[in-house]
Amino acid sequence: MIELAPSILSADFARLGEQVRAACEGGGSVIHVDIMDGHFVPNLTIGPPVVKSLRKVTELPLDCHLMIENPDEFIPAFAEAGADWISVHQEVCRHLNRTIYLIKSYDCLAGVVINPATPIETLTEVLDIVDYVLVMSVNPGFGGQKFIPSTLHKMRRLAEIRNQRRLTYRIEVDGGVAPDTVTDVVRAGAEILVAGNAVFGKGDPKKNVEALLKAATEAALAKV
Numbered sequence: 001m002i003e004l005a006p007s008i009l010s011a012d013f014a015r016l017g018e019q020v021r022a023a024c025e026g027g028g029s030v031i032h033v034d035i036m037d038g039h040f041v042p043n044l045t046i047g048p049p050v051v052k053s054l055r056k057v058t059e060l061p062l063d064c065h066l067m068i069e070n071p072d073e074f075i076p077a078f079a080e081a082g083a084d085w086i087s088v089h090q091e092v093c094r095h096l097n098r099t100i101y102l103i104k105s106y107d108c109l110a111g112v113v114i115n116p117a118t119p120i121e122t123l124t125e126v127l128d129i130v131d132y133v134l135v136m137s138v139n140p141g142f143g144g145q146k147f148i149p150s151t152l153h154k155m156r157r158l159a160e161i162r163n164q165r166r167l168t169y170r171i172e173v174d175g176g177v178a179p180d181t182v183t184d185v186v187r188a189g190a191e192i193l194v195a196g197n198a199v200f201g202k203g204d205p206k207k208n209v210e211a212l213l214k215a216a217t218e219a220a221l222a223k224v
């Protein structure tokens with residue numbers, strides 16, 4: 001099943017509740033929340049208090065994408081604030097297996113993320129314990145960047161490996177997902193599509209989500 005996960009990074013933070021509701025009315029089914037620490041990525045965003053506030057305005061799963069150096073230290077606070085899904089970057093986890101089980105110990109779905117330059121082979125030993133794999137299709141840090149097409153093969157390969165190894169993780173894509181790239185990511189095997197700028201950048205978030213979901217669903221139907 002294809003799901004659209006609006007990323008609030010490009011939303012108007014002064015009207016966050018209203019913008020989340022609009023994206024949800026358009027069919028967004030997961031709210032993607034980008035957490036940045038100014039170390040792992042060259043930008044700063046939000047912390048657990050905003051997750052706690054979001055929890056009050058939506059019942060949709062909150063997908064917290066941690067772009068931070070020391071995720072183990074903050075996973076408890078995000079889980080307690082109301083995160084449902086928590087993903088961590090392979091590049092910062094020295095003990096990835098431990099971190100994944102830490103996320104699960106809070107009854108959250110656990111995801112692992114790879115940057116455009118990180119090969120999927122680095123995930124071989126954790127694919128059987130994660131709930132989702134997030135393939136970055138831009139270098140993390142900012143919304144509104146250009147999609148990097150060379151990341152598509154990783155989505156394809158993750159779908160193949162899942163079949164071969166009979167695993168169940170879902171495949172998420174994040175970065176530059178827009179009307180002109182949505183077909184390619186769905187064809188490659190992505191099922192959870194994060195979109196920030198294409199949803200909140202201009203126009204009506206509800207209509208933008210509807211248009212993206214329509215294109216994604218058509219691409220998925222054409223695949224089978």
Ligand code: DX5
Pocket residue numbers: 007008009010032034065138139140141142143144145174175176177194195196197198
């Ligand atoms: C980038 C973030 C993304 C970002 C995507 O570092 O992880 O979630 O919001 O934004 P767009 O869809 O604008 O590329």
Ligand code: ZN
Pocket residue numbers: 007032033034065174194
């Ligand atoms: Zn993200």
